[in-house]
Each structure stands twice: as C-alpha cells, then as structure tokens.
Amino acid sequence: MKTVMIKTHEAWLAILMAGFMSRTENKQVLFDFSDILFRHFNWLENELITLDETYSYDRDSIPIKVDKLSDMLSNIIHRLEEIDLQLLSSPDKELNGRISSDIKYMIDVLTHMENEHIEAFSMARKFPGVALTQEATDALTLFLFEETYKEYELIMIYNYLKAHSNDAYLNRIFQILIDESFFHLKRFGDMGAKMGVLAVPRIVMKELYQVDDVVQFLHDGINEELAAKEECKKLSEAVAKDSPELEKFFDFINYQENYHIALMKDALAYFAKKNND
Ligand SMILES: [Fe+2]
C-alpha cells in the first residue's frame, strides 16, 4: 500500500513534467492524466490513514531529461504498469479496481501518443517571442526554479493538512489553496520548459507538512505569501521594459496571492472563534 502510494506520487509528477515538456495537444491529455493520478494518490493516502499506517511524502528522484517525448512516455508507462501490478496485493479491492481501470486506459492512450522533440532542457534561457536582458533572464530563471518548488511544497502541505482534518470549513479553504497552487505550478512549470530549464521540484521535508501547530503555520504562511508578492513585484519590474505581457502576468500572480492571504486569515479567524467557544 505504502509503496503503491509512493509510486503513484512519482508517476503523478513524471506525467506532470511530461505535460510541461509537450508543446502540442498532448499537453492537455498529460495534464488531465496527472490530475487523475493525483486523485489516486489521495485515495491511497486516505486508505493508509484509515488503516492507521504511518507514511510520508518521501519519494525517489525522478529523471526526466529526454530529447524525445516517447522516452518519457515509455518511462511513465513502465511506472503505471508497476503500480497496476502492485495494486493486486493491496486490501481495498474496489479501490484497486477503480485505479486499475484508469491506469489501463492511460497506458493505452500514452502508447499511441504522437512523439515530440523536446526543448525543455536546452538551457537556452530564452522566452519565446520575448527578448529579455541578461538581468531579467537571470531573475526569471531563479524565480521559476524557486517558485515551482514552493507551489509543489504548498500543494503537499495543504494536502496533508486536509487529509488529516475532518473539519469541512477548513478543508474547503485547504482545497482552494491546493487548486490555486496547482494553477501557479502549472504556469511556472510551462514557463520553465519554454525557457529550457525544466526541473522536478525537490522532495519536501516531513517537518514542513507534519504540522503540529496549524495556527503558527498559517501565520508563517501569510508572511511567505507576502514575500511571494514581493518576488512577483520585483520580477514584474525586471521584465516590464522588454515584455508588457510578462509584466502583466506577474502582476496578476501577485494579486492572486492576496486571495491566498485572505483565505489563510479566514482560517485563522475560524481557529480563534473555535478557541473562544
Ligand atoms: Fe503562488
């Protein structure tokens, strides 16, 4: 069970990375499949919690540097076949059946997917259609590297908190924050691939999501969101001269963080009210 969950985590990320690499209509299919695997991951996690088994979000590193999409797809198909095999030995037959039927369909689609030449690792550091100065290029590269990890980290933290909470009010907030982080992760990952600097986010340390004090976590989180806003502002200024389009995009991301802060404040107010009752 635990192994299946870890392998599903790895397959989810591998297929998400393939989605970033793709520049054709394959992209949406790969993104949809990665979303499905993320939901499998959640079901399996929930199963572990029900069985009272300890687990973490640790995983192996995921090699993704390929020249052809077909190489990445073979790797993913292999991962899915392995998950399908291991599902046979896990206890919830109904759940296994559901996951297995998705996996078989995905393997079939991936097997017939049109091949693509991959530029996501070229290290060209050029944003298509935009001529950025060296300074702006450096700022953007660094931002994408750091923020791709940050969004992945947030997804894992909120996902873990949600998995361990039965409070509908908080879980609604956690779910919105997960969805928002996914949107940012997908945009940044796509940009990283376009710049030729795509990389898998590093593994999130247990201490970050196995949170004892959620109130403290939310306070810290709000400060991190404020810091993220500053990063977006700096970047939007750095690219403003060369690309009004990118400037507007990073302003948009900056203002989205306000919504995240509002949600976290909402959760804090809820905790305060609960403690007073
Ligand atoms: Fe964000």
Ligand SMILES: [Fe+2]
């Ligand atoms: Fe945020």
